[in-house]
Amino acid sequence: VKTYYALKDFEGHWSVGWSRLWLLRTQGSGCMNVTFTEINRKYGSTARIGPGMLLTSDPELFKRMSAVRSTFTRGPWYAALKLHPERDNITSYVDERKHGDIRNRMAPGYSGKENTHMEQDVDDQLLKLLALVDSKYVARPKQGIFRTMDLSRETSFFTLDVISKIAFGKTFGFLDQDDDPFGYLINLAQMLPAIIVFGVYTELMNLMKIPLVKAALPKSTDKRGLGRVMGFASERVRERFGRKALVRQDMLASFINRGLTQAELESETLTQITAGSDSTASALRMTLHFISTSPPVLDRLLAEAKAAIEAGQISRPVIQDVEARRLPYLQACIKEGLRIYPPVTGLMAKKVPDGGTMINVDGVDKFAPTGTQVGWNSWGMMHDSEVFGPDAEIFRPERWLLGNTSEKEQGRVAKMTETVGLCFGYGRFGCLGRGVAMMELNKAVLEMLLRFNFQPCSLAKPFHEMVVGFYVHTDMHFVVTERRQDSKKAPAKLIEGLGGEANALPWAYDA
Numbered sequence: 092v093k094t095y096y097a098l099k100d101f102e103g104h105w106s107v108g109w110s111r112l113w114l115l116r117t118q119g120s121g122c123m124n125v126t127f128t129e130i131n132r133k134y135g136s137t138a139r140i141g142p143g144m145l146l147t148s149d150p151e152l153f154k155r156m157s158a159v160r161s162t163f164t165r166g167p168w169y170a171a172l173k174l175h176p177e178r179d180n181i182t183s184y185v186d187e188r189k190h191g192d193i194r195n196r197m198a199p200g201y202s203g204k205e206n207t208h209m210e211q212d213v214d215d216q217l218l219k220l221l222a223l224v225d226s227k228y229v230a231r232p233k234q235g236i237f238r239t240m241d242l243s244r245e246t247s248f249f250t251l252d253v254i255s256k257i258a259f260g261k262t263f264g265f266l267d268q269d270d271d272p273f274g275y276l277i278n279l280a281q282m283l284p285a286i287i288v289f290g291v292y293t294e295l296m297n298l299m300k301i302p303l304v305k306a307a308l309p310k311s312t313d314k315r316g317l318g319r320v321m322g323f324a325s326e327r328v329r330e331r332f333g334r335k336a337l338v339r340q341d342m343l344a345s346f347i348n349r350g351l352t353q354a355e356l357e358s359e360t361l362t363q364i365t366a367g368s369d370s371t372a373s374a375l376r377m378t379l380h381f382i383s384t385s386p387p388v389l390d391r392l393l394a395e396a397k398a399a400i401e402a403g404q405i406s407r408p409v410i411q412d413v414e415a416r417r418l419p420y421l422q423a424c425i426k427e428g429l430r431i432y433p434p435v436t437g438l439m440a441k442k443v444p445d446g447g448t449m450i451n452v453d454g455v456d457k458f459a460p461t462g463t464q465v466g467w468n469s470w471g472m473m474h475d476s477e478v479f480g481p482d483a484e485i486f487r488p489e490r491w492l493l494g495n496t497s498e499k500e501q502g503r504v505a506k507m508t509e510t511v512g513l514c515f516g517y518g519r520f521g522c523l524g525r526g527v528a529m530m531e532l533n534k535a536v537l538e539m540l541l542r543f544n545f546q547p548c549s550l551a552k553p554f555h556e557m558v559v560g561f562y563v564h565t566d567m568h569f570v571v572t573e574r575r576q577d578s579k580k581a582p583a584k585l586i587e588g589l590g591g592e593a594n595a596l597p598w599a600y601d602a
């Protein structure tokens with residue numbers, strides 16, 4: 092009764108003041124993003140979703156909670172992100188001091204400033220992906236070759252190989268084998284729902300101390316799944332220690348230089364892989380999906396790219412990150428892809444500090460007591476028509492281009508840009524891999540579309556989806572054909588605005 096009354100000012104489903112079952116059912120439904128968005132639309136920008144638990148789609152509250160000097164802390168929800176049986180990792184530390192310390196030591200490695208091979212490593216993996224698509228998946232009907240490609244798998248293989256290459260200097264080999272030899276993706280799809288249950292019933296984390304449960308968790312000696320990937324990462328870590336230690340200039344080297352121990356590294360590398368691959372893969376596949384199913388958008392993007400190639404502004408065979416950031420329409424497409432399908436849908440719940448706090452819900456101040464957790468509704472935030480316009484449900488990159496130079500218009504685009512940046516979190520919890528992710532998207536979106544035409548096999552059901560913090564996409568079958576390189580010049584009206592920084596999302600998070 093006390094818990095119920097503590098949050099009585101906040102509206103929500105009738106049961107959520109008393110029980111966590113509604114939250115568990117919603118999170119397990121496979122479409123929690125949609126239900127959460129309905130809740131925030133119906134009950135206010137911050138609504139109640141469980142005893143002691145709120146949900147917000149309000150960008151201002153989200154920024155206030157994550158800001159560098161905010162007194163909000165991570166809520167118990169974060170403990171569910173502990174993937175290793177014994178050790179925490181950067182995403183799971185609830186203790187602010189420990190999180191701050193490890194973050195400070197890991198940020199330089201993630202930023203790429205100490206990793207001189209990073210861009211070349213991304214290029215190499217992209218070229219491998221392009222060659223694979225060309226040799227194995229391009230349909231050539233005139234030669235009687237009909238085949239399809241599962242974009243969900245290939246995009247995951249690409250981001251997994253990129254992250255392993257830039258992190259440890261060696262790829263997992265997903266693209267080489269064009270397969271998931273470890274059963275990693277299947278195992279991840281099984282683990283994510285468990286993380287959701289632990290996020291709701293955090294006390295269940297104690298089960299991990301039971302030897303039988305502990306034995307079932309992924310470990311580096313496993314032959315398959317997440318454990319096999321952990322094993323691969325552990326081997327790479329081991330190579331850097333001892334008498335004949337391997338010396339390389341990459342993320343791992345940067346972490347070691349900042350004093351991370353072998354044990355810390357083994358736990359962090361698994362997080363690096365899961366945080367760094369799935370999010371970017373889903374952004375890439377969904378952006379490709381939306382562009383290739385919107386012919387006017389595709390035409391305009393290709394026109395911009397071809398004009399830039401003709402003007403010598405794009406390196407071949409792979410565009411450089413800095414060049415991509417100067418293409419306004421490419422940037423608009425990438426931001427629109429992140430917005431329409433924000434890659435992280437987990438609650439990332441922050442905790443109200445001692446003394447409680449006032450939360451403004453659509454103009455009305457409401458009191459949230461100490462310890463209340465406030466979860467994030469990323470989908471609702473990115474589909475907010477107040478910020479993104481009345482057509483927020485539609486993929487329309489044009490919304491990111493300035494209609495005129497008035498202050499009002501600049502303010503509109505600046506507000507959207509700031510809000511879409513929240514896809515990566517904010518402030519002291521913001522994504523450390525944002526620069527890497529943007530580099531992958533800048534290159535892969537353009538180079539894939541310059542070479543290939545993608546046509547979904549089924550327009551009625553282009554893919555299967557399960558939303559469990561990340562997205563598990565399967566059966567995303569496309570017919571891929573070679574794009575004819577015609578030399579016709581692109582119409583000028585499609586390519587205006589080249590040059591400058593194109594309002595790109597910043598290269599790296601720099602607080």
Ligand code: HEM
Nearest residue numbers: 181366367370371374434435439515516520522523524528
């Ligand atoms: C489009 C791709 C990506 C998106 C949308 C994304 C989004 C996020 C979000 C929402 C958070 C948590 C924010 C919070 O707790 O409030 C996060 C944290 C993090 N991400 Fe990403 N991420 C992406 C790609 C990557 C990549 C490629 C890497 C690694 C190279 C990475 C590494 C991390 C790390 C290490 C953290 C934890 C930061 C901390 O706890 O201090 N992410 N990301």
